[in-house]
Amino acid sequence: xxxxxxxxxKIMPPSLxxxxxxxxxxxxxxxxxxxxxxxQALALQRKNIKTIIATYGLGRDIKGLKTIRTWRLPWYKQxxxxxxxxxxxxxxxxxxxxxxxxxxxxxxxxxxxxxxGCLIGWGISRLFNLPLVFDCQGSLTGELIAxxxxxxxxxxxxxxxxxxxxxxxxxxxxILAQSTExxxxxxxxxxxxxxxxxxxxxxxxxxxxxxxxPDPQLLxxxxxxxxxxxxxxxxxxxxxxxVDILLKAFQVVLSTNPDVYLLLMGYPNETVYQHLAExxxxxxxxxxxxxxxxxxxxxxxxxxxxxxxxxxxxxxxxGKIYNYMATGLPTVAFDTVVNRDILGDIxxxxxxxxxxxxxAQAINKLLSDPIAARVxxxxxxxxxxxxxxxxxxANRIISAYRRVQVSWQLHVFHVSIRKQAKWRWLSRALAHxxxxxxxxxxxxxxVGTLSYLQEKMGxxxxxxxxxxxxxxxxxxxxxxxxxxSDIYDQxxxxxxxQIITVSDVIEHLTDVDRFLSRLRELLxxxxxxxxxxxxxxxxxxxxxxxxxxxxxxxxxxxxxxxDGFAWTELVKLGASANLTIVHSTQxxxxxxxxxxxxxxxxxxxxHQPSRVTTGYNLALSPSNPLDFAQHEKLLPLLRLIHPLLxxxxxxxxxxxxxxxxxxxxxxxxxxxxxxPHST
Numbered sequence: 185x186x187x188x189x190x191x192x193x194k195i196m197p198p199s200l201x202x203x204x205x206x207x208x209x210x211x212x213x214x215x216x217x218x219x220x221x222x223x224q225a226l227a228l229q230r231k232n233i234k235t236i237i238a239t240y241g242l243g244r245d246i247k248g249l250k251t252i253r254t255w256r257l258p259w260y261k262q263x264x265x266x267x268x269x270x271x272x273x274x275x276x277x278x279x280x281x282x283x284x285x286x287x288x289x290x291x292x293x294x295x296x297x298x299x300x301g302c303l304i305g306w307g308i309s310r311l312f313n314l315p316l317v318f319d320c321q322g323s324l325t326g327e328l329i330a331x332x333x334x335x336x337x338x339x340x341x342x343x344x345x346x347x348x349x350x351x352x353x354x355x356x357x358x359i360l361a362q363s364t365e366x367x368x369x370x371x372x373x374x375x376x377x378x379x380x381x382x383x384x385x386x387x388x389x390x391x392x393x394x395x396x397x398p399d400p401q402l403l404x405x406x407x408x409x410x411x412x413x414x415x416x417x418x419x420x421x422x423x424x425x426x427v428d429i430l431l432k433a434f435q436v437v438l439s440t441n442p443d444v445y446l447l448l449m450g451y452p453n454e455t456v457y458q459h460l461a462e463x464x465x466x467x468x469x470x471x472x473x474x475x476x477x478x479x480x481x482x483x484x485x486x487x488x489x490x491x492x493x494x495x496x497x498x499x500x501x502x503g504k505i506y507n508y509m510a511t512g513l514p515t516v517a518f519d520t521v522v523n524r525d526i527l528g529d530i531x532x533x534x535x536x537x538x539x540x541x542x543x544a545q546a547i548n549k550l551l552s553d554p555i556a557a558r559v560x561x562x563x564x565x566x567x568x569x570x571x572x573x574x575x576x577x578a579n580r581i582i583s584a585y586r587r588v589q590v591s592w593q594l595h596v597f598h599v600s601i602r603k604q605a606k607w608r609w610l611s612r613a614l615a616h617x618x619x620x621x622x623x624x625x626x627x628x629x630x631v632g633t634l635s636y637l638q639e640k641m642g643x644x645x646x647x648x649x650x651x652x653x654x655x656x657x658x659x660x661x662x663x664x665x666x667x668x669s670d671i672y673d674q675x676x677x678x679x680x681x682q683i684i685t686v687s688d689v690i691e692h693l694t695d696v697d698r699f700l701s702r703l704r705e706l707l708x709x710x711x712x713x714x715x716x717x718x719x720x721x722x723x724x725x726x727x728x729x730x731x732x733x734x735x736x737x738x739x740x741x742x743x744x745x746x747d748g749f750a751w752t753e754l755v756k757l758g759a760s761a762n763l764t765i766v767h768s769t770q771x772x773x774x775x776x777x778x779x780x781x782x783x784x785x786x787x788x789x790x791h792q793p794s795r796v797t798t799g800y801n802l803a804l805s806p807s808n809p810l811d812f813a814q815h816e817k818l819l820p821l822l823r824l825i826h827p828l829l830x831x832x833x834x835x836x837x838x839x840x841x842x843x844x845x846x847x848x849x850x851x852x853x854x855x856x857x858x859x860p861h862s863t
Contacts, residue, residue, distance in 0.1 A: 200585055202234045205307070206282055206289035208275050208300035210242035211251070214478045215420055216451075216503040217321060221297055222246050222478075223389055227578035236289050238282040252285045265420050271300065279304050286312050293317060293585045299324040299352045306355040313598050315588035317581075318356035319384070320366060322500030324349040329498065330424045350374045357588040360384040360581065362468060363502040365521035369499050382584040385525070386503045387577035390569045391702040393510035395561070396486045403487060405788035406471050408445055414552055416488030416513070418449040418481060419504045420494075421457055421472075426518075428492030429540045431457065431818075433494070435464045436544035436581040441551050444469065449484050451475040485511040487811055490550050490557065493517040494543060496536045502526065514560035516546045530563045541806075569749040592662045593633040601833045602780045602846075605772045606687070606716055607637060609848040613767065614683065617712050618643050622682040627671055628689035631807060634659030638685060639664060646681075648673070657808060671702050682711045690717050691744050700761035703852060708744055713763065713851040718748035719770055719844060754849060763851040769846025773836035777845045779829045 241256030296305030535541035645664035
């Protein structure tokens with residue numbers, strides 16, 4: 185079962201309006217991953233999608249973004265990138281915070297950042313039956329190894345993390361990838377279906393990051409000259425980010441270009457790198473600012489003439505490059521697939537194998553040709569504006585959201601134990617006869633729940649529904665033709681359909697013989713008809729009595745002309761239409777029916793007496809999104825015990841097949857086929 189709790193909230197209209205973002209990190213802490221999360225959320229909001237970010241208690245708020253946080257724990261103060269023992273319990277706390285966020289915010293999609301966010305999001309998606317999108321920013325195992333986390337020091341532990349990462353990667357409906365190399369690794373190493381990967385890329389706020397004149401006061405405060413070339417780096421200060429390599433490369437650059445300066449902006453480990461600069465004798469030309477607020481980053485980057493991105497990882501996102509480009513900075517980077525994805529042919533590259541010497545050579549190349557540097561500066565700015573705006577990224581993300589959105593009909597299906605029982609039988613029966621190119625007819629499609637599921641199995645489907653409003657609901661979720669008509673419509677050609685499905689229709693008819701004869705006329709000689717209908721079983725008279733006399737759920741009010749059909753009656757009706765029953769069974773037994781009756785009883789008890797339930801038989805079956813929202817709003821406590829109800833329904837397996845409330849029968853034109861007894 186895909187979801188456990190669904191009745192906690194009112195189902196939204198089909199339009200996408202609310203997204204819960206799970207960020208298992210001390211958001212916001214002025215670093216690349218957090219910029220990625222924040223700018224995505226702001227761009228989505230500009231597209232009229234409300235967002236809320238569930239995150240750790242540590243971190244600062246960003247104007248325009250709504251967050252819900254875990255408790256702020258006084259002993260947890262690590263805002264820098266990298267693994268931490270604290271995250272094991274912080275992520276458990278974040279899970280419960282996300283549960284509260286879903287209950288209050290009523291999102292339609294869960295967007296999990298990082299592998300921890302995907303795992304938490306998966307738990308939430310299972311609990312509330314919501315689609316999950318995973319924003320993958322790199323390899324979990326690769327990052328743990330790069331940071332020399334103690335739990336990756338042996339090959340066995342590394343295999344454990346790899347297996348866990350592979351499992352997590354297979355949990356979401358869609359993965360958002362930031363580079364083609366990341367996509368390749370997901371497909372080849374982690375065996376992800378390419379259809380589940382959407383290339384979202386990263387982005388930059390080109391309204392904030394743009395070319396501007398250097399701020400004289402800022403240059404003065406940083407003790408930087410106004411007439412000397414300045415190399416800038418903005419990002420995390422750690423070996424994983426390539427900062428050690430950058431300082432060694434700058435030592436080489438300074439030996440040939442003694443007037444150049446290096447501006448390192450970021451955290452943590454500022455003292456460590458200050459000491460390294462002193463050891464390399466480059467400290468007089470190196471400025472280390474420490475942490476720079478994201479809002480101030482454009483002013484700092486504007487001081488530079490050349491930017492450097494010294495990270496060498498093959499799959500991890502490199503978001504700083506987007507900011508460099510938008511600011512109009514020619515960028516030196518290692519020649520990796522990730523960096524080429526972003527910069528294309530306008531990057532200044534060096535082979536990763538050449539280490540700091542190759543990086544120094546690339547920097548010197550730009551310093552020696554200022555005209556070429558200015559040309560590149562214009563090109564990178566233009567590319568950032570046209571290709572990498574966050575609004576473009578948001579459009580790609582929204583398209584991914586729409587691919588995983590669940591219709592209200594499927595929400596109904598995932599909480600209706602009877603509908604699931606019916607589909608278990610029908611899907612198994614269809615699987616024996618349905619072919620990819622089979623012509624199929626669904627009679628009485630209703631709101632389209634089973635119609636959608638049938639169509640997903642294959643075949644070329646036509647759907648018929650007499651009620652225009654109900655047919656409209658079917659059209660919203662199926663691809664095939666939907667006719668607002670009945671089976672006597674002359675546009676339906678005889679001898680044309682290999683599969684005909686009729687779910688809960690014949691109990692509404694006054695002339696079943698004529699109806700079955702028409703089905704036979706439409707059926708191909710080798711075709712099959714699949715029918716579900718209530719059984720005329722005395723064992724269910726108690727349920728019907730309670731439904732009618734106690735809770736005033738009258739079957740006649742729903743168009744039923746009879747309680748159900750006995751086995752002998754079904755055989756007789758088939759024979760009169762020259763159809764043979766080749767398979768029959770009964771499903772939806774006593775415990776399932778008791779639960780469905782409970783749904784209706786709770787609805788009738790909690791709601792105003794004047795309202796009549798729209799359910800057929802004893803089942804709660806909303807007819808449109810607003811109807812479903814009304815049901816769901818009134819049944820939150822009952823839905824909370826849905827897992828218990830599933831367990832109770834499983835007791836049906838202990839009962840004989842003849843105890844089923846509903847028939848499932850398969851008929852053919854073959855009058856020589858063996859007629860089975862009721863099973």
